[in-house]
Amino acid sequence: MTFVIASACIDVIDQSCIEVCPVDCIYIDEDEDRMCYIEPDECIDCAVCEAACPVGAIFRDEDLPNEASEFLEINALYFKDKDAARARVEQIMSDGVSVT
Ligand code: SF4
Ligand code: SF4
Numbered sequence: 872m873t874f875v876i877a878s879a880c881i882d883v884i885d886q887s888c889i890e891v892c893p894v895d896c897i898y899i900d901e902d903e904d905r906m907c908y909i910e911p912d913e914c915i916d917c918a919v920c921e922a923a924c925p926v927g928a929i930f931r932d933e934d935l936p937n938e939a940s941e942f943l944e945i946n947a948l949y950f951k952d953k954d955a956a957r958a959r960v961e962q963i964m965s966d967g968v969s970v971t
Pocket of ligand 1 (some may be wrong): 894916
């Protein structure tokens, strides 16, 4: 299990979640990224970040809405291929898809 950040974070990125995560497993490159990403192998499923997010962008993986399901893969992808994850986010934004 892991927590997942979905599209509501895009271009908000206030980093409230990073401030509260007890294991520092939420990452962003401020020069390159339009959202934060949770490292699924480091997340301890404490749920603290979910409550801290002002826009409701963070979900337990099993609670992800169907329309946001691809963000489970995108969060994990970021830790294997950052450019590929960024490209997925850009594609979602250019498609104008509105998901939670
Ligand atoms: S659920 Fe807990 S450990 Fe996982 S990203 Fe959120 S704050 Fe960090
Ligand atoms: S608290 Fe929410 S909006 Fe802010 S950086 Fe984290 S996921 Fe993004």
